[in-house]
Amino acid sequence: MQTLKSDNTQKYPTWLSRLLFTIAENQRKQLSIDLHDTVLQEQLYLYRKMDDLIAHRHALEPTLQAELNMYKESLLDSIHLIRETCNELRPAFIEELGLVQSLKNLIHQYQLRSNFTVYFRSDEFKADLDQERILAIFRVVQELLTNAMKHSEAKIVKLSLSNDEEQVHLFYSDNGLGMDYSFKRDLFSHIGLSGIEQRVNGLNGNLEIDTAPGAGFRMTITFPYAAKKEVHV
Ligand SMILES: Nc1ncnc2c1ncn2[C@@H]1O[C@H](COP(=O)(O)OP(=O)(O)O)[C@@H](O)[C@H]1O
Numbered sequence: 001m002q003t004l005k006s007d008n009t010q011k012y013p014t015w016l017s018r019l020l021f022t023i024a025e026n027q028r029k030q031l032s033i034d035l036h037d038t039v040l041q042e043q044l045y046l047y048r049k050m051d052d053l054i055a056h057r058h059a060l061e062p063t064l065q066a067e068l069n070m071y072k073e074s075l076l077d078s079i080h081l082i083r084e085t086c087n088e089l090r091p092a093f094i095e096e097l098g099l100v101q102s103l104k105n106l107i108h109q110y111q112l113r114s115n116f117t118v119y120f121r122s123d124e125f126k127a128d129l130d131q132e133r134i135l136a137i138f139r140v141v142q143e144l145l146t147n148a149m150k151h152s153e154a155k156i157v158k159l160s161l162s163n164d165e166e167q168v169h170l171f172y173s174d175n176g177l178g179m180d181y182s183f184k185r186d187l188f189s190h191i192g193l194s195g196i197e198q199r200v201n202g203l204n205g206n207l208e209i210d211t212a213p214g215a216g217f218r219m220t221i222t223f224p225y226a227a228k229k230e231v232h233v
Pocket residue numbers: 147148150151152174176177178179187189190191192193194216217
């Protein structure tokens with residue numbers, strides 16, 4: 001299996017990557033709050049009104065009642081969808097829960113809608129990371145699991161998070177289809193993997209991909225976590 005390292009020549013400067021991601025995350029957060037406080041509340045209000053109407057108007061014609069119930073269910077689906085979107089835009093309670101528990105919750109969400117089993121190891125992870133790094137790891141894992149679901153056809157996905165005194169290590173592997181090495185130079189032109197590359201670059205880290213047809217897909221990410229100057233936007 002051959003290894004692809006991310007290509008320095010295509011990188012933004014580190015400070016720019018970090019700034020762009022900080023801005024993007026702040027916008028996501030604001031969008032999540034706006035959605036939650038406006039559209040979601042409005043829909044909850046409509047849902048309660050509808051529920052009330054169906055429950056208390058006994059004179060409703062049965063066909064009309066059935067139709068209203070259908071609309072009520074659709075509204076509920078849409079409420080769930082908005083909740084999920086809010087959560088993806090800004091993972092709830094990530095500060096309170098901490099990285100490991102947030103990753104476990106994320107993995108659980110993916111397990112509900114995928115055919116693979118995720119084995120997650122974090123017992124050697126003790127680093128006390130800042131929010132920027134926590135969010136970066138969370139987003140990287142989110143993209144890797146999305147890719148596993150979309151592209152891999154894997155049965156097993158392994159994720160491990162660990163650290164030594166200077167570096168954090170994130171390792172991903174799946175036993176799925178993998179992909180052809182000849183396409184790999186184009187890999188970083190896709191939004192998802194290049195997003196991961198930019199994030200890792202923003203943390204002064206290194207990224208390697210190992211893949212071949214039928215041989216699964218592996219990614220190794222390493223970045224330093226000694227406190228650095230933070231970017232404030
Ligand atoms: N786990 C994986 N297994 C097999 N192929 C993958 C995997 N992850 C990514 N790929 C391949 O790499 C390509 C680029 O991925 P990505 O940058 O996330 O873009 P996208 O998911 O939007 O296609 C995918 O289209 C897919 O062909």
